[in-house]
Amino acid sequence: MNNKETIDLDSKYIMQTYGRQPIALTHGKGAVIWDADGNEYLDFFAGIAVNVLGQSHPKVIETLQKQAEKLIHTSNVYFTEEQVKLAKKLSEITVFDKVFFANSGAEANEGAIKLARKYTGKGEIISTNNSFHGRTIVTVTATGQDKYKEPFKPLPSGFKHVDYGDSDAIANIIGNDTAAVLVEAIQGEGGIIVPPKNYLKEVEAICRENNVLLILDEVQTGFARTGEMFAYELFEIKPDIMTIAKAFGGGYPIAGFLATDKIASAFDYGDHGSTFGGNPLGCAVAMVTIETIESEKLAENSKNTGKYLKEKFNELKDKYDFIIDVRGHGLFLAIELNQECGFVVDKMREKGFLINATGKNALRFAPPLIITKEQVDKMIIALNEVFLQI
Numbered sequence: 001m002n003n004k005e006t007i008d009l010d011s012k013y014i015m016q017t018y019g020r021q022p023i024a025l026t027h028g029k030g031a032v033i034w035d036a037d038g039n040e041y042l043d044f045f046a047g048i049a050v051n052v053l054g055q056s057h058p059k060v061i062e063t064l065q066k067q068a069e070k071l072i073h074t075s076n077v078y079f080t081e082e083q084v085k086l087a088k089k090l091s092e093i094t095v096f097d098k099v100f101f102a103n104s105g106a107e108a109n110e111g112a113i114k115l116a117r118k119y120t121g122k123g124e125i126i127s128t129n130n131s132f133h134g135r136t137i138v139t140v141t142a143t144g145q146d147k148y149k150e151p152f153k154p155l156p157s158g159f160k161h162v163d164y165g166d167s168d169a170i171a172n173i174i175g176n177d178t179a180a181v182l183v184e185a186i187q188g189e190g191g192i193i194v195p196p197k198n199y200l201k202e203v204e205a206i207c208r209e210n211n212v213l214l215i216l217d218e219v220q221t222g223f224a225r226t227g228e229m230f231a232y233e234l235f236e237i238k239p240d241i242m243t244i245a246k247a248f249g250g251g252y253p254i255a256g257f258l259a260t261d262k263i264a265s266a267f268d269y270g271d272h273g274s275t276f277g278g279n280p281l282g283c284a285v286a287m288v289t290i291e292t293i294e295s296e297k298l299a300e301n302s303k304n305t306g307k308y309l310k311e312k313f314n315e316l317k318d319k320y321d322f323i324i325d326v327r328g329h330g331l332f333l334a335i336e337l338n339q340e341c342g343f344v345v346d347k348m349r350e351k352g353f354l355i356n357a358t359g360k361n362a363l364r365f366a367p368p369l370i371i372t373k374e375q376v377d378k379m380i381i382a383l384n385e386v387f388l389q390i
């Protein structure tokens with residue numbers, strides 16, 4: 001099928017909820033990806049910050065094939081070696097002791113909220129304006145953007161929102177009924193909004209003073225995206241619960257939430273569950289994804305190539321008045337324009353580069369962490385050509 005044939009079938013048979021780019025992707029290798037008409041693209045979006053190892057990484061392919069020959073799914077009625085090994089690995093690379101495996105970021109946040117409520121015996125969750133935490137009814141309620149939740153009222157009670165970056169607002173609103181503050185390390189869908197330097201530290205301190213849990217949503221920032229394995233390291237905090245998804249399985253859907261033994265022990269048998277969560281195929285591929293991030297030093301590449309990319313963006317900012325901000329950490333970067341920027345995404349795609357627009361007039365760049373400086377240079381040349389036309 002070519003691009004048009006695929007798009008025609010989509011409009012006939014798939015619920016029309018996505019504002020998609022008009023191409024059907026067929027295969028990829030590393031950071032290069034092809035569409036159904038044979039066009040080639042350099043990927044600076046990685047499937048929304050998911051494909052950290054790029055496409056068709058040999059270790060991922062080998063693991064998927066070997067594991068598929070052994071066990072794909074068992075349910076959580078039984079134990080599997082793949083699941084416990086991955087859980088042990090997560091405890092070794094984070095400040096947490098235990099994990100619950102889920103399938104998506106929304107489910108991870110939903111489970112984290114359940115754990116916080118059970119542990120504290122309280123109901124209220126404070127989250128931030130402009131945030132994004134998922135599409136389930138609870139997680140759209142936690143999400144601080146009205147457009148995602150207005151049509152789906154009535155929404156569950158117990159959620160309050162304050163401005164992101166304003167720790168005083170949290171201190172003012174936190175109360176005896178508050179179970180947790182749920183916050184993104186960097187707001188991703190909101191436009192890669194980096195909080196003020198000490199914001200997360202201050203939020204952590206306010207939570208401690210008030211015996212309230214800090215849930216850090218690292219669904220988008222986790223797994224070396226920001227140059228550290230997890231963004232809590234960047235901001236030097238220790239959240240009580242952390243949620244992970246996206247890059248966790250290198251493209252395979254797997255998610256989770258992590259906590260200390262003390263907090264995790266609030267869950268009793270039957271309190272939470274998932275049919276697919278932590279299935280052996282997902283756990284095996286997540287394990288090899290983490291090991292490859294480590295062995296190929298991808299956090300370092302995220303830091304170094306991210307710094308290089310940010311420098312190039314700042315050179316563009318010096319050149320063009322319509323660029324009002326360049327921000328982000330590692331390979332999680334945004335350029336904000338003083339105007340709507342969807343057309344830049346289209347023009348870049350026509351030139352063979354996949355990027356994304358999000359938040360208020362922000363171009364989002366979240367390439368695979370294997371991206372090279374040479375590939376960055378190619379993208380910058382094309383971006384400059386597009387900017388010249390503005």
Ligand SMILES: Cc1ncc(COP(=O)(O)O)c(C=O)c1O
Pocket residue numbers: 048103104105106107109132133134135184188189217218219220245246
């Ligand atoms: C910070 C954050 N949390 C949660 C989610 C929801 O993840 P999922 O789409 O896997 O449910 C997203 C998705 O973009 C996200 O960026």
